[in-house]
Amino acid sequence: MKTLCIVFLLAALTLKADSVRVAAASNTAYAMKALKDAFETKYPDITVETVMGSSGKLTAQVKHGAPFDIFLSANVKYPRYLYEAGKTVGKERVYARGALILFSRKARTFESGVNICSRESVKRIAIANPKLAPYGIAAHEALTKAGVIEEAAPKLIKAENINQTMQYALKQTDLGFIARSALYSDALSPYNKEGVHWIAVAPDLYSPIEQAAVLLQHAKNNAAATTFMDFLFSDEAKSIFTHYGYLIP
Numbered sequence: 001m002k003t004l005c006i007v008f009l010l011a012a013l014t015l016k017a018d019s020v021r022v023a024a025a026s027n028t029a030y031a032m033k034a035l036k037d038a039f040e041t042k043y044p045d046i047t048v049e050t051v052m053g054s055s056g057k058l059t060a061q062v063k064h065g066a067p068f069d070i071f072l073s074a075n076v077k078y079p080r081y082l083y084e085a086g087k088t089v090g091k092e093r094v095y096a097r098g099a100l101i102l103f104s105r106k107a108r109t110f111e112s113g114v115n116i117c118s119r120e121s122v123k124r125i126a127i128a129n130p131k132l133a134p135y136g137i138a139a140h141e142a143l144t145k146a147g148v149i150e151e152a153a154p155k156l157i158k159a160e161n162i163n164q165t166m167q168y169a170l171k172q173t174d175l176g177f178i179a180r181s182a183l184y185s186d187a188l189s190p191y192n193k194e195g196v197h198w199i200a201v202a203p204d205l206y207s208p209i210e211q212a213a214v215l216l217q218h219a220k221n222n223a224a225a226t227t228f229m230d231f232l233f234s235d236e237a238k239s240i241f242t243h244y245g246y247l248i249p
Contacts, residue, residue: 018224019047021067023058025074025211026161027098027135027179031244032072038240039231046224054161056132062087062216069219070229072211074098074162075134079214089215095232096246098209099180100138100201103169105191110199114142117175118151126168126176129158135165138206139177145205177201180245210249 024032029052036048051058051068059078062068063085071088072095073079079092102114110116117125128136136158143149157172159165162179169176170187180200183192191197213232219225231237238248 018045018222019049020069020219020222020225020228021049021051022070022072022228023051023053023062023066023068024072025055025058025134026052026163027074027181028052028072028211029163030181030184031241031246034240034244035232035237038236039228042231042236043224043227046227048228052161052163054128054132055134056129057160067218068216069222069225070213070232071216072213072232073134074209074211075137076210076212077134079212082214082216087217089217089220092212092214093233094210094212094249095237096211096241097249098135098138098211099203099245099247100135100142100206100209101178101180101183101198102201103166103176103178103182103188103191103198104174105170105197106174107196110195113199114146114201114205115148117143117146117155118148122174123155124157124173124175125152125155126165126173126178127156127158128162128165128177129160133159133161133165134209134211135162135177135179138201138209141207142177142201142205184244211246 032050055073055078082088083091127139130136130140143152157168159168165176166178166182182188215229
C-alpha cells in the first residue's frame with residue numbers, strides 16, 4: 001500500500017501544471033493575451049503568467065533578481081545588455097518589428113504628417129519616455145528627423161510605457177505617439193480610422209523597432225519556458241503577431 005501511495009504521488013506531481021513567467025514590453029499586451037491563450041490551448045499542462053512594463057524597467061528588475069523566465073523587449077538593446085551581463089541563457093532573438101503611429105482621439109487631417117506636431121493648435125503630445133521605452137526613442141527620432149523637435153519638445157508629456165502613452169492620448173493630450181498594435185485594444189476601437197484618428201509614422205523617420213525575446217537564467221532548468229520560447233517563433237505565433245500589426249522579420 002505504501003508503494004502504491006508513492007506511485008500515485010509521483011503521478012500527481014507529473015500531472016501538476018508547469019508554469020512560465022514572462023516579462024513583456026507593454027506594447028505587446030494585446031498580442032500576448034492571444035499568444036497565451038493559443039499556447040495554453042496547445043499545452044494545457046503549462047500556465048503562462050505575464051508581467052507587463054517598459055522594457056527599461058523590466059530590464060532593471062531582471063538585473064536585480066526578479067524571477068522571470070522569458071523577457072520580451074520592445075527592442076534588441078535590453079536583451080543584449082542582459083546577455084552581456086550573464087543574465088540569460090543564450091542570445092536574444094528578434095520575434096517581430098514594431099510600427100509607430102501618431103494618434104488623435106479628435107478627428108483631424110494629417111496631410112502634413114508628423115509636422116502636425118508643430119502647429120500652435122496642438123498643445124500637448126503624449127510620448128513614451130525615451131529613457132525607458134523604445135517606442136519613445138522612435139518617436140523622438142521621428143520628430144527630430146522631421147525637423148519639428150524644437151517646436152514639439154515643450155509639448156511632450158512623457159509616460160512610463162507605451163500603454164500609459166495611449167491612456168494619455170485618449171484622455172489628456174491632443175496627439176500621441178503609440179504602437180500600431182494598440183489599435184486592436186477595446187479602448188481604441190472607436191478611433192481606428194486611418195487618416196482621421198491616426199497615421200502611420202513614415203518608417204524612414206525612425207530606426208527599425210526590432211523586438212527581441214530572450215530566455216533568462218531563472219529558466220535554465222525550466223522545460224516549460226523553453227517550450228514557450230520555441231512557440232514564440234512558430235508559424236502560429238507569427239500569425240498572431242501579424243494580426244496585431246507587427247511585421248515579421
